[in-house]
Amino acid sequence: MKKDLIKLDNEKSVMNFLREPTVKIAETITGILVAEQKDWKLSAGKLVQAVIKGGLLTQLGRELEMYRNEGKIKEDYFASNKNKATLYELLKFLDEEIPDEELFKAMKSIFFSGISVDAGADEELWAYEFLRTAKKLSGTETLILKANLEIAQNRINPEIKKRLDKSPLPHSRSAWRKFLAIQMGYGDFDAIVGKYESNLETLGLISRRAEDNRFAKDFEPTQKYRLTEFGYKFCEFMTRYE
Structure with missing residues (x-):
């Protein structure tokens, strides 16, 4: 089993693991939890976090692509410094925390509202402030x-x-x-x-x-x-x- 253990300090190893079917991921984590080696068990929590965060980022990316293809958000949404800052705040939060589904849904909506095709400079500013506020909510x-x-x-x-x-x-x-x-x-x-x-x-x-x-x-x-x-x-x- 040791040769199959995920290397958490190796980005490629983690990404390959995240691409596995959910059943395979669950089996791997279960195997780690029942193993006798303590150092293997410590990796289980990190793996679960990686799975959740990977899923959230994938979901965000898919929705960004969908809304852009539908013409709902700006093609050049990253051109604005405020939009860059808003996206940075969102990604930073995901890196530091694991939000529940409702909070993540709210944060995504705020971000998309700031980069929508109808959003002016004022709404870009509002989205930034609202996202910073959302980080303090459950x-x-x-x-x-x-x-x-x-x-x-x-x-x-x-x-x-x-x-x-x-x-x-x-x-x-x-x-x-x-x-x-x-x-x-x-x-x-x-x-x-x-x-x-x-x-x-x-x-x-x-x-x-x-x-x-x-x-x-x-x-x-x-x-x-x-x-x-x-x-x-x-x-x-x-x-x-x-």
């Missing part, structure tokens, strides 16, 4: 923002409409958490939303609690149901190329 937080966007655009879950009974959306933070949980499909388990509320506030994506102590349980109302102007535009970029 996949669950992108789903929370997406649910908030859907409510703001009146694409509301029927269960929420039933509970509102024709009343306007309340500005209480507890109701916001509850309605977003329902919109996301979590039912009444709104603790999952509350867990991430503070970070979304800190990043300026949703409004903070009302400054007036009389309304401490409320959030500062916005035109987009708690999404700030920055947060709403972020969500547009995040969902444009889903």
